[in-house]
Amino acid sequence: MATSDLHVAHPENRRIVEEMRPGSGDDWLIVAGDVAELVKDFDWAMRTLSERFAKVVWAPGNHELWTPPKDPVTLRGERRYRHLVEICRDLGVLTPEDSYAVWEGPGGPVTIAPLFLLYDYSFRTPTAATREEALAQAYEAGVVCTDEVLLHPDPYPSRQAWCHARLAESERRLAGRDPALPTVLVNHYPLVREPTRVLFHPELAQWCGTERTADWHLRHNAAAVVYGHLHIPRTTWHDGVRFEEVSVGYPRERSRRGLSRGPLRQILPELPADPR
Numbered sequence: 001m002a003t004s005d006l007h008v009a010h011p012e013n014r015r016i017v018e019e020m021r022p023g024s025g026d027d028w029l030i031v032a033g034d035v036a037e038l039v040k041d042f043d044w045a046m047r048t049l050s051e052r053f054a055k056v057v058w059a060p061g062n063h064e065l066w067t068p069p070k071d072p073v074t075l076r077g078e079r080r081y082r083h084l085v086e087i088c089r090d091l092g093v094l095t096p097e098d099s100y101a102v103w104e105g106p107g108g109p110v111t112i113a114p115l116f117l118l119y120d121y122s123f124r125t126p127t128a129a130t131r132e133e134a135l136a137q138a139y140e141a142g143v144v145c146t147d148e149v150l151l152h153p154d155p156y157p158s159r160q161a162w163c164h165a166r167l168a169e170s171e172r173r174l175a176g177r178d179p180a181l182p183t184v185l186v187n188h189y190p191l192v193r194e195p196t197r198v199l200f201h202p203e204l205a206q207w208c209g210t211e212r213t214a215d216w217h218l219r220h221n222a223a224a225v226v227y228g229h230l231h232i233p234r235t236t237w238h239d240g241v242r243f244e245e246v247s248v249g250y251p252r253e254r255s256r257r258g259l260s261r262g263p264l265r266q267i268l269p270e271l272p273a274d275p276r
Contacts, residue, residue: 001053001264004032004188004228005061005247008045012251016263017045022053026105029053030112030267032228032246033061033188039073043087050091055101057094059114060084061188061229062207066150077154077162081116096170100177103184107268110223111177115170115187117213118163123193123205131160131206138203145207167212174220182223184267190227191216192238195245199230217241224267233265242270 001022008014022029029049035058036042042064050056064084067076075083085095094101096116103110121131128134138144147159156162177183185191189209196205208229217225217238224242231249235242246265248254 001027002030002032002186002226002244002246002267003248003264004226005034005231005249006031006036006045007034007063007248007250008036008041009038010251012254013248016248017048020049020052020263026054028055028057028101028103028105028112029264030114030184030186030226030246031056031058032186032226033059034063034228034247035061037063037066037068038071039083039087042084046088046091046093050093055094056092057101057112057114057186058088059096059186059188060116062118062145062147062151066146067152068150076152077156079154100173102178102181103268105268107223107270109181110268111181111183113174113177113183113185113220115185117166117170117187117189117210118159119189119207120160120163120210120212121206122211123196123208125202125205128206134203134206138206141201141203143201143203145204147207163210164212167210177220179221182221184224184226185217185220185222186226187213188227188229190230190243190245191225192243194238195227195230195232195236195243198232217243224270226267 035045088095096114100111100113124134153159153162191213196208222241228247231247248263
């Protein structure tokens with residue numbers, strides 16, 4: 001099963017996590033980022049889920065990496081990420097820094113590969129040739145991601161530099177997996193650009209991934225790709241590979257569109273196609 005974008009600072013979302021239960025004692029849960037902004041809320045949510053599911057696998061979102069002024073934990077950038085990794089390890093939750101687990105249940109064996117890749121502003125609008133032009137367009141449109149204020153890249157000189165370092169590290173680790181097994185690739189952001197083309201504000205796409213992962217679902221033999229971030233839960237297919245956007249999102253979004261699929265999405269075994 002998979003979920004993302006739990007945003008448990010909202011009481012309604014906290015109740016969703018409180019009510020989450022596995023279908024059986026063997027269920028694993030993928031959590032594809034944006035659990036919470038405050039470390040204490042992150043700890044509560046991951047502890048709650050790890051006590052219920054047989055195994056929990058986490059990939060970070062941008063909100064976990066923020067350093068909000070009201071958080072007593074003032075760590076920034078890489079140090080904040082490593083602190084969250086240690087919280088997960090204490091709970092038995094797998095992270096992008098741990099050995100990949102192999103799902104042996106129905107639909108397996110499959111390697112579950114959580115990724116932490118960030119973004120490099122390459123999902124730009126057609127009229128923006130550079131990051132600077134893309135950012136200028138976003139500021140002019142008034143749709144600038146809060147990352148520009150709260151997501152610090154320390155010790156890297158920029159978020160795109162941190163992204164490129166994470167890409168290199170993830171490529172190295174993926175190269176060492178068992179090549180005979182397919183993968184489920186888990187990242188907070190979509191690995192391909194196509195899912196971002198439905199965004200109401202195209203300027204926001206620059207904070208949604210990197211062009212450098214456009215063929216990862218093929219090169220790394222993905223049976224499925226799990227992501228969140230866009231708050232547009234749906235199933236799409238790219239080059240014959242299933243992409244699952246599994247976000248819960250904000251209460252105001254659910255009041256408009258509902259949560260017809262529920263807060264958990266089955267990844268393996270693959271569900272039959274919806275005849276609609």
